[in-house]
Amino acid sequence: MNKVGKIARRTFLIGAAAVAGGVAFGVYKVRTPFDNPLENDLADGSATFNPWVIIDSEKVTLIGPHGDKGQGIAHAQAALIAEELDIEFGQFETSFGKPDKAYWNRAMADDGVPFMFTDKSFSAESMRTVMGGLLKLLGMQGTGGSSSIPDSFVKLREAGAMARETLKLAASNLSGVPVSDLKTANGAVVLPDGSELAYTALAGEAAKLDPVREIKLREPSEWRLIGKPMQRLDIMSKSTGTMNYGIDVDVDGAVHAAVVCNPRQGGALNGYDADAAKEMRGVQKIVDVSGGVAVVADNTWRAIQAAQAIEFDWGPAPYPAEQDDHWAEVAASFVEDRLDKEWRHDGDVDQALAGGKAVDVEYRVPYVAHAPLEPLNATVLVEDDKVTVWTGHQIPRMLQQQVAAVTGHDPEQVDFHNQFMGGSFGHRLEFEHVKLAAEVANQMRGTPVKLTYSREEDFAHDFPRHIGMARGSGAVQDGKVVAVDLSVAMPSVINSQMGRAGLSVPGPDTQISAGAWNNPYSIPNSRMRAYRVPELAPTSSWRSVGASAGGFFFDSLLDELIHEAGADPLAERIRLMQHDVSRKVLEAVGEMSNWGSALPANTGRGVAFVESFGVPTAEVIEVTNTEDGIRINKVWVAADVGTVVDPINFENLVQGGVIFGLGHAMNSEITYSDGMAEQANYWDAEGMRMHQCPEIFVKGLENSTSVRGIGEPPVPPAAPALANAIFAATGQRIRELPLYKHIDFV
Amino acid sequence: MQLVVDGKRHEVDVEDDMPLLWVLRDELNIKGVKYGCGVAACGACTVHIDGVAVRSCQTSVSDVDGEVTTINGLGAPGAMHAVQEAWVEHQVAQCGYCQSGQIMQAASLLSDTPNPTDEDIDDAMSGNLCRCGTYPRIRAAVKTAAVKLREG
Ligand code: FES
Numbered sequence: 001m002n003k004v005g006k007i008a009r010r011t012f013l014i015g016a017a018a019v020a021g022g023v024a025f026g027v028y029k030v031r032t033p034f035d036n037p038l039e040n041d042l043a044d045g046s047a048t049f050n051p052w053v054i055i056d057s058e059k060v061t062l063i064g065p066h067g068d069k070g071q072g073i074a075h076a077q078a079a080l081i082a083e084e085l086d087i088e089f090g091q092f093e094t095s096f097g098k099p100d101k102a103y104w105n106r107a108m109a110d111d112g113v114p115f116m117f118t119d120k121s122f123s124a125e126s127m128r129t130v131m132g133g134l135l136k137l138l139g140m141q142g143t144g145g146s147s148s149i150p151d152s153f154v155k156l157r158e159a160g161a162m163a164r165e166t167l168k169l170a171a172s173n174l175s176g177v178p179v180s181d182l183k184t185a186n187g188a189v190v191l192p193d194g195s196e197l198a199y200t201a202l203a204g205e206a207a208k209l210d211p212v213r214e215i216k217l218r219e220p221s222e223w224r225l226i227g228k229p230m231q232r233l234d235i236m237s238k239s240t241g242t243m244n245y246g247i248d249v250d251v252d253g254a255v256h257a258a259v260v261c262n263p264r265q266g267g268a269l270n271g272y273d274a275d276a277a278k279e280m281r282g283v284q285k286i287v288d289v290s291g292g293v294a295v296v297a298d299n300t301w302r303a304i305q306a307a308q309a310i311e312f313d314w315g316p317a318p319y320p321a322e323q324d325d326h327w328a329e330v331a332a333s334f335v336e337d338r339l340d341k342e343w344r345h346d347g348d349v350d351q352a353l354a355g356g357k358a359v360d361v362e363y364r365v366p367y368v369a370h371a372p373l374e375p376l377n378a379t380v381l382v383e384d385d386k387v388t389v390w391t392g393h394q395i396p397r398m399l400q401q402q403v404a405a406v407t408g409h410d411p412e413q414v415d416f417h418n419q420f421m422g423g424s425f426g427h428r429l430e431f432e433h434v435k436l437a438a439e440v441a442n443q444m445r446g447t448p449v450k451l452t453y454s455r456e457e458d459f460a461h462d463f464p465r466h467i468g469m470a471r472g473s474g475a476v477q478d479g480k481v482v483a484v485d486l487s488v489a490m491p492s493v494i495n496s497q498m499g500r501a502g503l504s505v506p507g508p509d510t511q512i513s514a515g516a517w518n519n520p521y522s523i524p525n526s527r528m529r530a531y532r533v534p535e536l537a538p539t540s541s542w543r544s545v546g547a548s549a550g551g552f553f554f555d556s557l558l559d560e561l562i563h564e565a566g567a568d569p570l571a572e573r574i575r576l577m578q579h580d581v582s583r584k585v586l587e588a589v590g591e592m593s594n595w596g597s598a599l600p601a602n603t604g605r606g607v608a609f610v611e612s613f614g615v616p617t618a619e620v621i622e623v624t625n626t627e628d629g630i631r632i633n634k635v636w637v638a639a640d641v642g643t644v645v646d647p648i649n650f651e652n653l654v655q656g657g658v659i660f661g662l663g664h665a666m667n668s669e670i671t672y673s674d675g676m677a678e679q680a681n682y683w684d685a686e687g688m689r690m691h692q693c694p695e696i697f698v699k700g701l702e703n704s705t706s707v708r709g710i711g712e713p714p715v716p717p718a719a720p721a722l723a724n725a726i727f728a729a730t731g732q733r734i735r736e737l738p739l740y741k742h743i744d745f746v
Numbered sequence: 747m748q749l750v751v752d753g754k755r756h757e758v759d760v761e762d763d764m765p766l767l768w769v770l771r772d773e774l775n776i777k778g779v780k781y782g783c784g785v786a787a788c789g790a791c792t793v794h795i796d797g798v799a800v801r802s803c804q805t806s807v808s809d810v811d812g813e814v815t816t817i818n819g820l821g822a823p824g825a826m827h828a829v830q831e832a833w834v835e836h837q838v839a840q841c842g843y844c845q846s847g848q849i850m851q852a853a854s855l856l857s858d859t860p861n862p863t864d865e866d867i868d869d870a871m872s873g874n875l876c877r878c879g880t881y882p883r884i885r886a887a888v889k890t891a892a893v894k895l896r897e898g
């Protein structure tokens with residue numbers, strides 16, 4: 001057994017939140033269900049059975065509290081309830097519901113505990129249980145960490161089954177037919193004679209009953225929906241321009257606001273001259289906000305134009321002004337007193353390396369922006385006894401707290417309407433834009449204020465993915481990799497992100513070397529160390545968080561060692577992989593890609609494997625070195641999520657994750673000069689475009705016993721697989737992202 | 747000044763240099779047209795002027811010299827354009843924010859080039875960013891839409 005199990009018991013790390021130890025709570029308290037928030041405003045004759053289902057005489061509404069950033073969770077949540085409720089698409093409405101502790105995320109703890117996902121030992125499992133209980137007590141309602149499906153998979157089916165059985169009881173009371181003779185289908189209870197009682201017709205009777213709690217979930221063989229292709233509920237509106245996002249919120253009487261805050265993030269505003277801006281058409285008001293100025297106007301464009309016409313005197317950045325100094329700080333962090341944790345030391349690495357290092361190299365990953373296509377925005381109405389917020393957000397209850405702190409209300413007075421999001425990639429875990437909108441609205445009580453970031457403001461105030469470096473070496477013997485030694489140095493993104501939300505984060509940060517320390521390989525001598533770089537530029541979780549960097553470091557290093565050993569990159573990975581589920585993923589991607597087949601000239605293939613968020617994922621990439629640069633021809637992906645809920649959406653998310661990972665690996669970074677991000681719009685950080693997009697073949701495996709989400713896991717293997725493929729095609733080993741600093745792409 | 751959008755004539759009182767994008771979104775409340783970058787880098791704002799795809803963020807309203815069609819005028823749920831039908835069939839969208847622009851760009855391509863090659867598709871569509879990475883499905887949907895349109 002590795003040393004990962006020896007953890008600081010008094011420190012609980014929750015992927016995105018942490019609480020110092022010593023919290024005492026009894027089993028009873030943790031097991032007690034929260035009150036059902038839907039009971040609060042329940043109309044006469046309406047029935048609710050749990051926080052996820054509400055039925056009245058007109059309609060059935062299914063509540064899916066996880067935010068939808070494009071991953072399709074609004075649909076998936078409804079499908080999980082509908083699976084057991086026996087109701088068809090088109091027969092119900094959906095809602096994100098209201099923030100409530102009843103919607104605490106049961107799965108968010110899984111990836112924050114300092115145990116490998118392969119570790120099902122007693123201590124690992126009890127830590128997960130403890131963490132889950134803690135999240136519950138905190139009422140932590142969040143969408144992130146690819147946790148929405150793991151959180152929802154059982155509980156939403158239970159919610160559907162509970163509602164179904166209660167409706168059957170209601171039907172039995174009304175018809176006199178015993179429950180055992182009743183069936184359900186198409187949103188109705190079916191009597192033995194074939195007649196139907198619609199759920200809506202049963203709402204009044206069901207409302208009088210206690211929800212039935214004795215339920216049995218259906219066997220997978222009985223599933224109507226799960227595992228079969230489904231048409232996403234949002235697909236029609238998203239194909240016809242009729243989906244409304246936060247940026248489309250249209251509240252009567254709303255004014256439009258734009259902000260410019262110090263592009264040296266967190267720096268002061270020393271002064272400004274808004275004389276010209278004031279005179280511009282449509283400008284109604286110019287107000288101070290934290291670290292900047294907001295213009296309120298009668299439309300978005302006029303507000304943005306006027307904001308850009310203001311002359312500012314900005315204070316310095318609270319971090320090094322030049323990018324080189326950021327790198328110097330990272331490079332200086334491989335020292336004992338910055339050791340965050342030695343996560344793992346199997347075997348004896350020093351002894352294994354004593355005979356000589358096969359490689360001794362350094363890797364780098366840059367800051368990268370989230371830049372979801374819908375710029376950040378929020379609409380806020382502040383009244384004396386209430387605040388109303390419309391925006392798309394991933395952590396609704398924390399949003400209530402953050403807004404309340406700005407306006408001086410109680411969090412419960414913040415009425416939050418979650419919106420479909422035009423992407424996030426982690427950016428909509430942040431609160432700054434919502435707080436700024438609240439600051440403006442608080443100075444204009446009674447008037448709804450819609451704040452829209454310009455794309456330039458969105459880039460300038462992104463909290464990018466952390467930068468990092470890694471130093472790696474290893475040893476090979478008799479054609480095999482026998483030792484790997486990797487040290488990673490990065491700022492703590494969790495510390496930066498939670499710090500902005502006013503939370504302190506004790507203990508080591510699992511994310512500093514996620515994707516590396518938790519690799520499920522059995523390499524006889526293996527050491528993984530994480531060094532914590534003091535905070536530089538403020539950073540935030542970026543799709544796949546630490547693994548987006550750690551996966552590149554570890555898998556690149558492993559690939560170099562395998563080449564040094566003269567072994568086959570896929571065969572040696574498979575040989576080193578004792579974890580059964582992960583090995584099958586590698587084998588599958590080999591089969592899919594027909595690994596080892598003859599390739600045309602100037603063409604090469606790379607393979608990479610990274611586990612993140614409990615999902616072992618392997619990718620093979622084929623590239624050709626053409627006269628115009630590297631062309632990515634094909635990508636094959638195999639990932640094991642336990643159960644694929646919707647094969648079409650699964651394929652779409654995997655392809656999208658690969659493209660996101662490849663695009664950033666190719667050409668995207670944020671660099672600082674004079675304290676400001678040098679990249680201001682998509683021209684400067686493009687990601688992948690259509691003509692660069694390879695064919696992507698996807699296979700979902702279901703060998704794992706736990707059901708996991710697929711939003712993030714396809715991202716981490718993309719960068720190393722591409723770099724490995726470029727090496728195979730050209731002999732050039734690139735150890736720094738973005739790759740276009742070293743090689744051209746078509 | 748006067749604008750014809752999705753078959754309807756509108757009178758708008760705005761600056762000459764206000765981009766068509768913001769006139770559509772904020773003055774005429776046509777919200778299917780999206781703001782992504784404002785500098786012609788993403789294609790989210792794509793509309794047609796007399797059937798030709800343009801970036802509405804880079805088109806001053808005073809330069810509009812024809813009829814504007816937006817995603818909301820191209821077709822609607824229940825009466826979709828063939829391109830929109832193909833988008834639904836292939837379930838292209840993830841967040842969907844780019845898709846208004848993608849669909850308008852594809853519709854314009856197919857009216858010029860009814861039987862596009864892979865290269866035609868790449869050339870026409872590469873100005874439209876999709877941060878969610880739906881490109882493989884967009885490609886497939888364009889081909890399906892081409893067949894639908896050719897077969898009428
Ligand atoms: S908003 Fe017009 S191209 Fe991006």
Ligand code: FES
Nearest residue numbers: 841842844877878
């Ligand atoms: S679907 Fe999200 S940007 Fe294209």
